[in-house]
Amino acid sequence: MLPAQDLALLRKTLKRDLTDVELACFENLWSEHCSYRSTRHLLRTLPTEGPGVLLGPGDDAAIVRFSDTCALAVGMESHNHPSYVDPYDGAATGVGGIVRDVLSMGARPIALMDPLYFGPLDSEKNRYIFEHVVAGVGGYGNCIGVPVVRGELVFESSYSGNPLVNVVCVGIVDPDRYITARVKKPGNHLVLIGSSTGRDGLGGASFASRDLSEDAEAADRPSVQIGDPYTEKLLIDAILAMAETGKVLSCRDLGAAGLAGASSEMASTFGAVIHADRVHLRETGMTPREIMLAESQERMLVEVAPEDVILIGAIAERFDLDWSDIGEVIAEPRYIVRYLGETVADLPIDLLVGGAPRCSWEQKPYSAERPFSRPEVPVKDLALAVLAHPDVARKDWVYEQYDKDVQVRSVSLLHDAAVLRLEGKALVLSCGCNPSQIFLKPYDGAANAVIENAGNLACLGAEPLCIVDCLNFASPEQPEVAWQIEQCVLGLGEMARKMGIPIVGGNVSLYNESDEFDTRIMPTPSIGMLGRGEVRRWTAPNEGDLIALVGRTLPDFGGSVLDAVTGCGGPAPAMADPAVVAIVRGLVASGSVTAATDLSRGGLLAALAKVAPRAEVALAGDPLEELFSETCGRFLLAVRDESVLAGVKHRIIGTVGGDTLTIRLERESIVIPPEDLDAALSTTTRTMRY
Incomplete structure (x- = not known):
């Protein structure tokens, strides 16, 4: 439903009442999901340019x-x-949509990443959502032949009733032959290619711009699209074949707001006439409103010269895809929809596409950090509990559902980042953020997400190329949430500028709340980072290697895994110094270290379990601070000779080797044999199945 103030503004501007189709167009295109009414002024503060950026934010994908x-x-x-409403289809069509965004640039999709956030696994409903989301991501990606090479899994109570399913897609294209989504010339035709249009996904954009109510599963199921990955695979091949001809002048995926959204945004530099009655349909009796706003999947809109329509149609038919010549680009800046000879919409195109008034919300800073309360639990018991937490433990059951090797570019996919072979170099990918810490310190936590992802790339010797983001928050109408949003965007921007990494695109998702569970999500500015380096696999250290800790450790327990398992509280990490990332990158790139990992969830203990599960370690400070602090900007390195670390501030804390992970503390030693380590790290995998 269009808000009353928007409706009044439109009636005043147009000096008339709106038709049913016009109302639906504004309801969706002026929604938060499409127009970024609450955030676009903040997004303009982000650094978006860099020497390698050919096309920044504003299109379906960046180049x-x-x-x-x-x-x-x-x-x-x-x-x-x-x-949440339909976990399998919701996740599957999320994959399909982002793949088509990349495809619309004339690029071949080669990799996916999926940062996922769920409620705790002790809830049957959360386990159901989790299992079916993972199956949806894997099922769609596997069928279309695009590997899921990286992901993140976070489990926290605020996501009960409103999981977050974020997806990154990367494609490759000739830098001189990519396609954009803006029409080029009046008189050209708009051709719709792919699946027939049905009633699925109606109102999806407006649905994505409100919180979830208790009866969401039944009432909102028609707003969830149904995907067909086999048609998507044909569509990928067809669009790439069309792009190869050089006859596709612009292209856009039909996503949010369906044909109305794609065609109006595509034609916003000029204008367009759309003939809704020419659209190939899956169902009879569809109204113009349904035809224009349906979000049926696997559809693309291309601009071609009139003389090339038959050629493009023939390519579609070669791949067994339907197509329709449904519109023309016009010189007048209007968006016109006709149906059976009747004009059902006639609007100023700039009003429809860029005219949504900004929403300004009251902000209220808060302080959520609590004083540290020392857990009265033996250190070894705490260690096993931290390792068994689902944010730290193995995720084998998830990763095994994804075909990671299709397209044969994958080199190394586990541990800190994914490595793909491309043009004789390594394309290195990382994603995610730490919502618990960001909730406590939105500015610093969002900045640290940039450092952590750059650190993951550094552990494989890769230099960052760019960032994409998915800014997930609860309702901006809550003053505390409005403050979170601003702080997170500013924090991301500051660290991206400091590190010289452009933020080239992304998405904003607001109103992530649940009446059913009485929850609103933690601020989750999830990011994806792409880097380039030499082709190398993540390697395990050698027997006898020295273990070095780089970076200063502070008692940063707030938002940590230790905090999650004990409720101990404490301060969250402050913004880290990014200089250490470049130091570690240089060490790895030079071959000076045999293994490297950054310290993040689970602190030093989790890093040891990953890099040196059999080692002798001696720690002189407070045991909890040494083992479980999650201070950002720290790395664990394995080196053959300490001399390679000359000039680098570090501590040698142990040696690789032995039969157990033995940690000597000031007053005690803890010994974790392989079977105990394996049991703790496997706990989550054993409980993941619904």
């Missing part, structure tokens, strides 16, 4: 140069509300 002959198309999207 970033990887080499002289190869560019990356990259985008990031959310499909949060649909994935």
Whole structure:
């Protein structure tokens, strides 16, 4: 439903009442999901330019140069509300949508990442949502032949009733031949290619711009699209074949707001006439409103010259896809929809596409950090509890559902970042953030998300190329949430500028709340980062290697895994110094270290379990601070000779080798044999199945 103030503004501007189709167009295109009414002024503060950026924010995907002959198309999207209502189809169509965003640039999709956030696994409903979301991501990605090479899993109570399903897609394209989504010339035709239009997904954009109510599953199921990955695979091949002809002048995926959204945004530099009665349909009796706003999947809109329509149609038919010549680009800046000879919409196109008034919300800063309360639990018991927490423990059951090797570019996918072979170099990918810490310190936590992802790339010797983001928050109408949003965007921007990494695109998802569970999500500015380096696998250390800790450790327990398992509280990490990332990157790139990992969830203990599960370690400070602090900007390195760390502030804390993980503390030693370590790290995998 269009808000009363918007309706009044439109009636005043147009000096008339609106038709049913016009009302639906504004309801969706002026929604938060499409127009970023609450955030676009903040997004303009982000650094978006860089020497490798060929096309920044504003299109379906960004284009970033990887080499002289190869560019990356990259985008990031959310499909949060649909994935609660219908977990499998919501997640699957989220994958399909972001793949088509990359495809619309004329790029071949080569990789996916999926940062996912769920409520605790002790809830049967959360386990059901989790299992079916993972199955949806894997099922769709596997069928279309695009590997899921990286992801993140976070489990926290605020996501009960409103999981977050964020997806990054990366594609490759000739840097001189990518396609954009803006029409080029009046008189050209708009051709719709792909699946027939049905009633699925009606009102999806407006649905994504409100919180979830208790009866969401039944009432909102029609707003969830149904995907067909086999048609998507045909569509990928067809669009790439069309792009190869050089006859596709612009292209856009039909996503939020369906044909109305794609065609009006595509034609916003000029204008367009759309003939709704020419659209190929799956169902009879559809109204013009339904035809224009349905979000049926696997559909693309292309601009071609009139003389090339038959050629493009023939390519579609070669791939067994339907197509329709449904509109024309016009010189007058109007958006006109006709149906059976009747004009059912006639609007100023700039009013429809860019005219949504900004929403300004009251802000209220808060302080949520609590004093540290020392847990009265033996250190070894705390260690096993931290390792068994689902944010730290193994995720094998999830990763095994994804075909990670299709397209045969994958080199190394586990541990800190994914490595793909591309143009004789490594394309290195990382994603995620730490919502618990960001909730406590939104500015610092969002900045640290940039450092942590850059650190993941550094552990494989890769230099960051760009960032995409998915800014997930609760209702901006809550003053505390409005403050979170501003602080997170400013924090992301500051660290991206400090590190010289452009933020080239992304998505904003607001109103992530649940009446049913009485929850609103923690601020979750999830990011995806792409980097370039030499091709190398993540390697395990050698027997006898020295273990070095780089970076200063502070008692940062707030938002940590220790806090999650004990409720101990404490301060969250402050913004880290990014200089250490460049130091570690240089060490790895030079071959000076045999293994490297950054310290993040689970602190030093989790890093040891990953890098040196059999080692002798001696720690002189407070045991909890040494083992469980999550101070950002720290790394664990394995080196053959300490001399390679000359000039780098570090501590040698142990040696790789032995039969157990033995940690000597000031007053005691804890010994974790392999079977205990394996049991703790496997706990989550054993409880993940619904």
